[in-house]
Every structure is written in structure tokens, then in C-alpha cells.
Amino acid sequence: MQTDVLAVDTLRFLAADMVEAAQSGHPGMPMGAAPMAWTLWSRHLRHDPADPEWADRDRFVLSAGHGSALLYGLLHLFGYDLPVEELRRFRQWGSRTPGHPEFGETPGVECTTGPLGQGLAMAVGMALAERMTAARYPEITGHRTYAIVGDGCLMEGVSHEVASFAGHMALGGLIVLWDDNQITIDGAVGRSCGDDQVARFAAYGWHTEVVADGTDIAAIDAALMRAKGDPRPSFLAVRTVIGHGAPGVAGTPKAHGSPLGAEQLALAKELAGWVLPPFAVPEQVAAMCAALAAIGGEEHATWLEEFAAFDAAAPERAAEFRRAAARLLPDGVLPALEAVAARVPRATRQSSQACLTAALSTMPELVGGSADLAGSTGTVCGDVVTRDDFAARAVAFGIREFGMAAILNGMSLHGGFRVFGSTFLVFADYLRPALRLSALMRQPVIYVLTHDSIAVGEDGPTHQPVEHIESLRVIPGVQVLRPANDAETVLAWEMALTRVDGPTALILSRQSLPQLDIEISAAGSRIADDESAADAAVETELAAAHPSTGVAREIEIVATGSEVALAAGAAEQLRAEGLDVRVVSALDRSRFTADPRAHTISIEAGSTAGWAGLVDLAIGIDEFGHSGPGDEVMAHHGFTVAAVLARIRGYLDGTR
Incomplete structure (x- = not known):
């Protein structure tokens, strides 16, 4: 237990040192939630720091992403590729320790969190994927998903949506720890929210439990053990103190989004008996974390043996698992x-x-x-x-x-x-x-x-x-x-x-559209050469370069979706009047470039804001619609061949 206390203090002061060095960040949440995080990572989390992408690892999501310094401290202690130099560069340009955890920037970060509630929601998705994977590959799947959430995560509406879903689906591999510190940036939670969160999650069908003392590692450990044995998703309400151990700041909003300050941080360390310099890790803690990481490596090695046996017994299924994991499409x-x-x-x-x-x-x-x-x-x-x-x-x-x-x-x-x-x-x-x-x-x-x-x-x-x-x-x-x-x-x-x-x-459209003869002019599975593309009634523009025919067209009409047929109809009449018209279907408008030699006109039954800088005349709708039969509503707003022709002729008359 002495090592546990030392490890918790290490996490607290690593976080406070990071925020102090950056003069920016949130020290309070890490200092209060460090015991629950340490208990989870040291006793329950199945992971291998040497391979953060091991398929059967447990997932850990810090939904309260403003407490990112806590996660970075954990990753550093357990031997992920996050050296102390990166902790010293917390929140700095180009560091692997951004202000909120970002997927792809830091080894071991499972998802980008910051917008509160979305981490919890993504954890539900991970837990659902685990259950669906286990149903397909039971021989090689057996992990869990853990999340630490804050009061803000639970106030956001998305938490209600996903908690209801998780309870309905009985996602028993999902365990959520609530950092119940009763403080938001503006003040006490009670100023704006009086929800009984435990009763709420119980009503959703979750296993719930209260840990009254968030510093009691044995109680947190026991609650996690019971959660792991329950077939329902679990919600553990852990009462903590934000900014734990910082006199005059602990339990107040001051600990939320500002550095403690050199004087307060020094006092907090003195009260904890902490005499090491900033960013130091006691040898005893480093040794324990290295031993725990080695256990994770052994579990990974055992899983690799299990996968090899699975591969030998069911090579087609194993190949399918690898292909899907690599996001490679099947041949068919x-x-x-x-x-x-x-x-x-x-x-x-x-x-x-x-x-x-x-x-x-x-x-x-x-x-x-x-x-x-x-x-x-x-x-x-x-x-x-x-x-x-x-x-x-x-x-x-x-x-x-x-x-x-x-x-x-x-x-x-x-x-x-x-x-x-x-x-x-x-x-x-x-x-x-x-x-x-x-x-x-x-x-x-x-x-x-x-x-x-x-x-x-x-x-x-x-x-x-x-x-x-x-x-x-x-x-x-x-x-x-x-x-x-x-x-x-x-x-x-x-x-x-x-x-x-x-x-x-x-x-995609609700209404039926004609099967126009559309040529793919520059990309995709059907590529037309310049000559055939130039003669096509409609082309799909998928390149950042305009196809050149050596002939200057007078008019280019670009449209999307249902309005392509409208553009084709207008072009037919303009051609009958002797005008040279090209019609483009801009399947992906970001790849469209207007022909600088022509008058370019866009038609889309939506906002014209994005077309304004691309074309000479944007035909669209910049007001709300009306209730009525769809063709009548479209006609009212000018989406008929006659109305489009009138707009085009009016524009051309003004340019001649």
C-alpha cells in the first residue's frame, strides 16, 4: 500500500508540474482522480505498452479530457513512448501532450476527447464493438472498456442517449468511473444540476455502486471487481475532491482550469512529504510500473499464441480478421x-x-x-x-x-x-x-x-x-x-x-431521379477520355483540372444530385438555340474546377454560400422552404427548366 500512496502522489504531482510548466491546463481533476486511475491501471487494465494497438487490449477512455495530464502521467509511468521531455512540453506546439487527448498524436490515447460526453459515448461504441467481435471471434476476444467521466460528461445530452443504449444492450464489458467531485468551472454542480446520477444509471439498466471515499484504493478495487463480474454495464460513483491536497484550492473551482501557482504547488508537495524535483518518478514506482507493464506483455504473448492456434484451426476466419483489422476491402x-x-x-x-x-x-x-x-x-x-x-x-x-x-x-x-x-x-x-x-x-x-x-x-x-x-x-x-x-x-x-x-x-434524394447517361470524366471506375467526355450530355467532374478539348465553350452548368437532370434539361434547350453548353455533375464539389473560358452557372437546391466564389451565377435557395407537394415547392423556389433558363438568359443578357 505504501507504493500505492507513492504512485498516486506521483501522478498528482506529475500533472500539477505539467500544468505549472505550461502555465495552462487543469490540475484539479488529475489530483482528485489519481487514486481511481491508479487502481484501475495497476490492478485491472489489460494492456501492453510495447504495442498500444494490440487488438485484444482493454480500452481506456478519459472522457473528462481536460484532465489530460492524468492520462499522460499514466502513459509515461507504464512505459508508453512518452518520455519525460514530452511531459515538460505539455500543451506546447508539436508536443505529444496536447491540451486534450488527441487520437493519433499520443501512443496509448484511444480517442480524441475534449467535447464533454463524447468520450463516454465512444466508450459505449468500443464496448459494442467488443461484444460484436466476441460473437464472431470468441477464440481471440476477451477485453473490456473502461472510462473515467466527469460531471460535465454526465450533464451533456449525449450521455443520456448512449447510457440508455448501453443499458438496453446490456454491454457488460463497459465499466465507467464517475469522478464525483461536485465542481464545475463556474462553481458547485448544485448550482445547475441536481440529478441523482446513480439512480439515473440504475434506471437505464446499469449495475451501480458508490465509493464514498475516492482515496480508498481497496474500496475502488473491490468495486471494480464486482463490476467485472456483473453482466450489465457498470457505473461506479467515486466521491473525490478536486485539487486534492492543495490547501485553499482543493474542493473549489480554482483547481479546475488554472495552474496552482508555484507557492500553492510547493505547499501541496510539502504537506504530502514530497521532496523530489519537478517531473521526478520515485524508483519504487518506476519499478512497479515496469513490472506491471511486463505482465501486460506476457498477456499479449499468450494472446499471440492463442491467435496462432486459431489461425491454424480456422485460417480463413483468421485471414478475415486480419483483413478487416487492416481496413482492406475483400476482392468481391x-x-x-x-x-x-x-x-x-x-x-x-x-x-x-x-x-x-x-x-x-x-x-x-x-x-x-x-x-x-x-x-x-x-x-x-x-x-x-x-x-x-x-x-x-x-x-x-x-x-x-x-x-x-x-x-x-x-x-x-x-x-x-x-x-x-x-x-x-x-x-x-x-x-x-x-x-x-x-x-x-x-x-x-x-x-x-x-x-x-x-x-x-x-x-x-x-x-x-x-x-x-x-x-x-x-x-x-x-x-x-x-x-x-x-x-x-x-x-x-x-x-x-x-x-x-x-x-x-x-x-441522397427522397424523390425518384432519371437514369441520366453520365460519363465519369476524370476518376473512379469508369474513366472517359477527353473526346468522349467532351461529347457527353453530362460529365461527373472528379479531378482538380479541367478537361481540355481545345474548344472554348460558352456556358458551363454544374449541378449536384437531383438538379443534374434540371441542368441537362436547360442545356438541351440552350444547345437548340445554338449555344455551346457543357453540363457537369459535381459528385464531390471539392474536386470541381470551373472552366475559365466559359460562363459557369451552378444549380443546387440548397444554400448558394459555397458556390459564390466558384461560379459566375449560383442558382439555389437561401431561405426556408414550405409545406406542400415536393414538385410544387421546388417550382415555387425556381427549380424548373423554365425558371432556370430565365435566370441564365438574364445573366447572359447582362454580360453581353
Whole structure:
């Protein structure tokens, strides 16, 4: 126990030293939560610092990401590639110790946390992925997911969505420790929240327990042991004191987001009997952590032997496991997608359903679902995952858009799965924070977003997206694809599945669209040469260079999705008047470049904000829609061939 006390103080003062050196950060949470973190890491967490990506490791998520100094201290003590020099560079440019944990920047950090609640949500996703992996590969799967959350995580709405989901699914491999310090930045939690969190989680179907003294390592250890033996997810409320051991600061908001100050830090160390210099680790603690890390290495070695036996007994399944973990597509998926075609008009959400069905037939790792809209969004994918059947493919997320997207991030981070989720485009607003983290963490989550314009019609302006496509395009790293027919929908799915470094949003129509003859002019599976592309009625622009034919066109009309047919109709009449017109379907607008020799006109039933700097005339909608039949709403807002021609002719008259 003496070593435990010394280790806890080491974590506390490493964190306080980091914040003091940076003159920025949050010392209070690490100082209060250090005992629970040490108990978890020293007695329960199954991990190998020599290989932070070991597939069957336990996952640890610090949802209260402002306490990042605690996590960095743990990683340093246990021998991850995070030397003391990086602790000294806490929150500095180019360091591996950023202000909030960032996936991909620091070995051992499982996900990017900072926006409160999303760490908890991603932990739920990781726990779900573990159960689904165990259902497929029971011979080589047996890990758990742990998370430390704070009061802010539990106040955020996403925590309600995912806690309800986890309880319903009986995710018994998930254990959450609540740092119950009763303090937020602005003051006592009681100023704004009086929830009985333990009763709340019990109502969700979780195993719950209270640890009244957050410094009692034996009590925390015993609570964790009981949690590991319970088939339900577990919520352990651990009462702590923020800024523990810092006189005049402990238990107050002063410990939350500011350095303790040299005088207070020195006093805290004096009261703890700490005489070592800043960033020092006692030899006794270093030796204990090295021994614990070695045990993790031995557990990893045992697992490798188990995997070798599994590989020998079931080589095809083992190869499938390795392929999925590496995010490599099976050989049959692209040919299966190429076979998707229809000669009759249909909505691109229906085309997408056909693509999804084809992909599912060849990709056992492809899983996902919808926010209670699978039939409407074209994401029906077989049997639904239940607490009794984790081998199924379809996840019923319920009407929890934010929770769905955050869970998908956790599943993707866990590894072994390619994931998708769906809802109506207008409700992308509800999941946007998690989509942003998908991009920030470079996770290849596929978002199927349907009912993509005011053509939704009778449901009215609350369900008619206007600014939404543009709002997704401005998020760095998000690939936004809006196909116009079956061929482009196939290409969009190919692009989404072959991308492994970021999310894709598929923007799909509710209404039927004609099967236009569209040539792929510069990328994808069907590439036309310059001559055939120049003569095509419509081209899909997928290059950052304009195809050159040596002939200056007078007009270039660029459109997306359902408006491509409208552009083609307008172009036909303009050509009949003797004008040279090129029509481009900008499946991915980020790759479109206007022809500098032509008058370029865009048509999209959405905000014109992003088109303004790309084209000479942007035809769109910058107001809310109306309730009524979709074609009537579109006509009212000028999306008819006649109205488009009038806008184009008016523009041309003003330029001549």
C-alpha cells in the first residue's frame, strides 16, 4: 500500500508540474482522480505498452479530457513512448501532450476527447464493438472498456442517449468511473444540476455502486471487481475532491482550469512529504510500473499464441480478421457494386440501398444502422443486434442521432469493422459534433443522409434541408458526395469504402431521379477520355483540372444530385438555340474546377454560400422552404427548366 500512496502522489504531482510548466491546463481533476486511475491501471487494465494497438487490449477512455495530464502521467509511468521531455512540453506546439487527448498524436490515447460526453459515448461504441467481435471471434476476444467521466460528461445530452443504449444492450464489458467531485468551472454542480446520477444509471439498466471515499484504493478495487463480474454495464460513483491536497484550492473551482501557482504547488508537495524535483518518478514506482507493464506483455504473448492456434484451426476466419483489422476491402466488393444498376427512375436512397446490400454480401465487417429510419434511408441490413445476438449486422440506434454518430466513432476506433449510420439530412445538425470528431480523428465512418432538399415536400420546412449540405462541406476532412443517378451512387459508395482516412457523407434524394447517361470524366471506375467526355450530355467532374478539348465553350452548368437532370434539361434547350453548353455533375464539389473560358452557372437546391466564389451565377435557395407537394415547392423556389433558363438568359443578357 505504501507504493500505492507513492504512485498516486506521483501522478498528482506529475500533472500539477505539467500544468505549472505550461502555465495552462487543469490540475484539479488529475489530483482528485489519481487514486481511481491508479487502481484501475495497476490492478485491472489489460494492456501492453510495447504495442498500444494490440487488438485484444482493454480500452481506456478519459472522457473528462481536460484532465489530460492524468492520462499522460499514466502513459509515461507504464512505459508508453512518452518520455519525460514530452511531459515538460505539455500543451506546447508539436508536443505529444496536447491540451486534450488527441487520437493519433499520443501512443496509448484511444480517442480524441475534449467535447464533454463524447468520450463516454465512444466508450459505449468500443464496448459494442467488443461484444460484436466476441460473437464472431470468441477464440481471440476477451477485453473490456473502461472510462473515467466527469460531471460535465454526465450533464451533456449525449450521455443520456448512449447510457440508455448501453443499458438496453446490456454491454457488460463497459465499466465507467464517475469522478464525483461536485465542481464545475463556474462553481458547485448544485448550482445547475441536481440529478441523482446513480439512480439515473440504475434506471437505464446499469449495475451501480458508490465509493464514498475516492482515496480508498481497496474500496475502488473491490468495486471494480464486482463490476467485472456483473453482466450489465457498470457505473461506479467515486466521491473525490478536486485539487486534492492543495490547501485553499482543493474542493473549489480554482483547481479546475488554472495552474496552482508555484507557492500553492510547493505547499501541496510539502504537506504530502514530497521532496523530489519537478517531473521526478520515485524508483519504487518506476519499478512497479515496469513490472506491471511486463505482465501486460506476457498477456499479449499468450494472446499471440492463442491467435496462432486459431489461425491454424480456422485460417480463413483468421485471414478475415486480419483483413478487416487492416481496413482492406475483400476482392468481391467493387465488382458487386458495379453490378448495381437500374433502367427505371428511382431515388438515390434506393440506389444506395442496392449498393449497401451488395457491399454487405461481400463485407462481413460492414455493420451499421439508423436513427430509427432504416426503411426511409435505405439502410436495412438484415437481423438487428440484440443483447442476445451480437453476431447480427444491423444496429438499432433508436432516435439518438448524436449518440449514434459518437458510438460509430467508438466502433471504428475499436477496429475490425467498417461502420455506417443514417438519418435525414436535416437531422445532421443533431450529430454534427460527432461527425466533426470523425474528421478530426480521420475515422472512415459513412454517414447516409437522405431526404436531401426542399423536394421533401409535405413534411415542411422543419424537414427540408437548405444550409445543410454546405455546412457539411465546410468541415475539414469530410468527403461530401451527392450523386445524381445509379452510376454515381455506385461510385459514391466505392469512394466511401475505399477511403480509410476520414468520414464520408452520402447525400441522397427522397424523390425518384432519371437514369441520366453520365460519363465519369476524370476518376473512379469508369474513366472517359477527353473526346468522349467532351461529347457527353453530362460529365461527373472528379479531378482538380479541367478537361481540355481545345474548344472554348460558352456556358458551363454544374449541378449536384437531383438538379443534374434540371441542368441537362436547360442545356438541351440552350444547345437548340445554338449555344455551346457543357453540363457537369459535381459528385464531390471539392474536386470541381470551373472552366475559365466559359460562363459557369451552378444549380443546387440548397444554400448558394459555397458556390459564390466558384461560379459566375449560383442558382439555389437561401431561405426556408414550405409545406406542400415536393414538385410544387421546388417550382415555387425556381427549380424548373423554365425558371432556370430565365435566370441564365438574364445573366447572359447582362454580360453581353
